Amino acid sequence: MEKAAVQGISLARRLYTSRTLGLLLGLLCVGAAMYPLDPPPWAWGVMLVNALLWPHLAYQWARRARAPYHAEHRNLLIDAFMGGFWIAAMQFNPLPSATTISMMAMNNVAIGGLRFLLAGTAAQVLGIGVGLQIFAPAFIPATSPLQLYACLPLLCFYPLLLGWICFRQAHTLGRQKRELLALSRTDSLTGLLNHGAWKDQLEIEFQRCKRQHKGGAIALIDIDHFKAINDTYGHVAGDIVLRQLGKMLRQNLRAADVGGRYGGDEFCVILPDLPLDRAAAVMDALRNRFATLGYEQDPALKVSLSIGLAAFDPQHSDATLWLNDADHALYEAKTTGRNRVICCGDGKSEPELLDLL
Known part of the structure; x- marks a missing residue:
């Protein structure tokens, strides 16, 4: 009325x-x-x-x-x-x-x-x-x-x-x-694209890579022990952590990069035209910066990230397979100690990867 x-x-x-x-x-x-x-x-x-x-x-x-x-x-x-x-x-x-x-x-x-x-x-x-x-x-x-x-x-x-x-x-x-x-396409808490909008962009990027024979990478980011953060410091503190990560992604990504909130405590990034080694270096720098953040509300709170990376594979038939590669890499990062970057297919944390490069 x-x-x-x-x-x-x-x-x-x-x-x-x-x-x-x-x-x-x-x-x-x-x-x-x-x-x-x-x-x-x-x-x-x-x-x-x-x-x-x-x-x-x-x-x-x-x-x-x-x-x-x-x-x-x-x-x-x-x-x-x-x-x-x-x-x-x-x-x-x-x-x-x-x-x-x-x-x-x-x-x-x-x-x-x-x-x-x-x-x-x-x-x-x-x-x-x-x-x-x-x-x-x-x-x-x-x-x-x-x-x-x-x-x-x-x-x-x-x-x-x-x-x-x-x-x-x-x-x-x-x-x-x-x-x-x-x-309708934005996550209200972090200001990044929401799940559906980011997946739409992933499909667009996948088709672009196939059409133009170019590469790129995607990253899935998980906040380590996020449930424990909510249980220990409260959901308000958890929301602050989510907003901080959203802010850091918006401020540190390139203009061509596409960040989103995949759901819950998971974030996602499309890194067009970026080789996997450079994408790994970018994500590891992000991980290091985020780990040093302080929180005025709870000075004792320190938060780390686990990140899975996957390069575009021209053999894949659809974008879901590309996303699955990043998801497998994230799973390895979480099961091998957390607070690290893992690239799909190598099973090594980012410091070990950089030594090999």
């Missing part, structure tokens, strides 16, 4: 601007068409109220309503009814009548599509019927030069304003859509 109210008030604000300008310009158009007909004074009074007071009354009516969105739709139907009324009052003068119909039709389509166009048309027909009961039915087949020029401001400026409003709305919706998409 609260969201609907906000949307309704937002709609009322947008229509307040367009209604104010549209009815002011419409006053010129209708007034020029009515002047030769010598209408009674009350008709001029209704015309002025409709053009000068109604936009402000409609906005306040919608803004204070319990359901602003529905209130504004009601206001639009009143606009359409009054448009039909003035068409009959102008004795169907061709250009002013066509201008009134087209401007209101454009407005109704922009607000509610075909359904609201039909509702607005019905309200216009009702307004014409009421107008015919009040004014003598007649038809003026010619539009004078004065009436032509009086219609031009409405024909020129109102579509421009409505187009600008629609553009602003589309721009805002596009930005909100991009923000929602980013949120």
Whole structure:
């Protein structure tokens, strides 16, 4: 309900601007068409109220309503009814009548599509019927030069304003859509890609490597004894550790690298175009830096990482096999003492690997 109210008030604000300008310009158009007909004074009074007071009354009516969105739709139907009324009052003068119909039709389509166009048309027909009961039915087949020029401001400026409003709305919706998409792909705690988004990127990188015959590496990172950290220092401390690792990955990876939170205490990194030995050196430097971090909340807390690395293998048929290689390497890192980097296929920790290189 609260969201609907906000949307309704937002709609009322947008229509307040367009209604104010549209009815002011419409006053010129209708007034020029009515002047030769010598209408009674009350008709001029209704015309002025409709053009000068109604936009402000409609906005306040919608803004204070319990359901602003529905209130504004009601206001639009009143606009359409009054448009039909003035068409009959102008004795169907061709250009002013066509201008009134087209401007209101454009407005109704922009607000509610075909359904609201039909509702607005019905309200216009009702307004014409009421107008015919009040004014003598007649038809003026010619539009004078004065009436032509009086219609031009409405024909020129109102579509421009409505187009600008629609553009602003589309721009805002596009930005909100991009923000929602980013949120749906981001892990809220660490700011990295979430599990699904990272695996999508892994598939893209796998296909790129196959297509371009290039290499690369992926790393799976596990926080050692994370359950014990939660049990000993509390889940708040555990969340701090997760955020610290996410922050370190964001700050130390290359722009081309893709970090993510794989789930729980596991993180993952795609390292495009990086040979396995260099990827191992990068991950070992990350492991060393993370091990030296201090935590103000718990100075005694020290955290280490186990990391499994796997290079792209052109023999693999899909990205899952590449991920399995990194997972096997991570398993070896965890079962051979933790706090180390293991590359798939060598079973050696990173210091031993670097000695061999």
